[in-house]
Amino acid sequence: MNKKILIFLTFTFFLLTSMINVFSIGVSCGATYAKYEPFKKIPFEFQVFRADNGYSYSFEGTFKDYIRIEEEKENYLKGYIVLPPFYTNPGRHRTAITFTEKAKSSSANAIAVTAIRCPFYVDVPYPGKYLIFNFNVNNVNIGENTNLSYHLENRGKESIKNLKLYFKILKNNKTLDEYTVTIKELNGTDSLNKKLILNSKNLKPGYYDVLGFAVYEDENLSLLKKFRVGELDVNLLNVTNKVLQNNFLKINFTVENNWNKEIKNVYIVYNIKNDIMNFKKAKTISIDLKPFEVKTFEQIYEAQGILPGDYFIHYELYFSDNKKEGVFPLKVIKPKTTNYTLIITFSLLFLTIIIFLLTLLLRRKRIHKRMNKNKKSKKIKNK
Secondary structure: OHHHHHHHHHHHHHHHHHHEEEOOOEEOOOOEEEEOOOOOEEEEEEEEEOOOOOEEEEEEEOOHHHEEEEEEEOOEEEEEEEOOOOOOOOEEEEEEEEEEEOOOOOOOOEEEOOEEEEEEEEEEOEOOOOEEEEEEEOOEEOOOOEEEEEEEEEOEOOOEEEEEEEEEEEEOOEEEEEEEEEEEEEOOOOEEEEEEEEOOOOOOOEEEEEEEEEEEOOEEEEEEEEEEEEOOOEEEEEEOOEEEOOOEEEEEEEEEEOOOOOEEEEEEEEEEEOOOOEOOOEEOOOEEEOOOOEEEEEEEEEOOOOOOEEEEEEEEEEEOOEEEEEEEEEEEEOOOOOOHHHHHHHHHHHHHHHHHHHHHHHHHHHHHHHHHHHHHHHHHHHO
């Protein structure tokens, strides 16, 4: 029997693999960003691979009609986009070259064909001044300073002068520290990326807000970001609190890493007990936690003879040569039992009714047949 199943599975596998061909074309490309200038050339050069049946390419987007191909060989394409002399629609415009695997038509095979798009983004300046303002703050551990990285981009044609940036560290809407940055001039279509060190050495573990402003002339842009100060600590956030009575209990543990670095070899030693019963200790698997990661994992606990009732899970949490202890409640519930006597009784009753109805139906057919026979015999006698 096992050999027959194995042969069937093997045949099915080869049948499926022979019916499905998946081509995965590859192209050496990434996103390209450029600023609009009249007659500006944006060059490109692509190498195509894993295109066994050849490939086709197509153009799409704002400047698709301005794409020029200089050289085309097997698995190689070179050219450029030449921007038009006049284009006044401001904003970021997308153009793309799409490479598609050519698939041989076949009625026997199901063919999946992949395509890859190589995008180009062209920023056309806005009239006047148009500022893009963004920043990010890194998470840190206690006793460390954090870095604030800010990004400024003038997508307008005119220069922005005397631009001021203000950053505030907040906790519960209370200002803890303030920083000011002055930028004398940001020319039209120019961008700026810089870092600022924030003094977070003396901050306690927890979450903090950073409120940022970019102010120039009558414009005031604002953003709110968060960062976290970590400490070398792991918390057991949650444990399964309700299970069905069984010799093997499924228990889930949810732990959280409060440190801005990976903590390895985290595990829990635990047991279940109450005032009457005390079951043996067990150890969970060891897990690794990424910075500030929350992870849930399942354990099977052997508790032969456990009775329905209220218990406690006593645990010892181990991490980085540290140990934490605690208790979680656990309720063991008696599983619902199936009343087989009632099921059998109703089944017999239902079967009896069916037999009774069938008997009546057969009896009725016999009577009906006999009556028809009598009618026919009377007709013959009358003749």
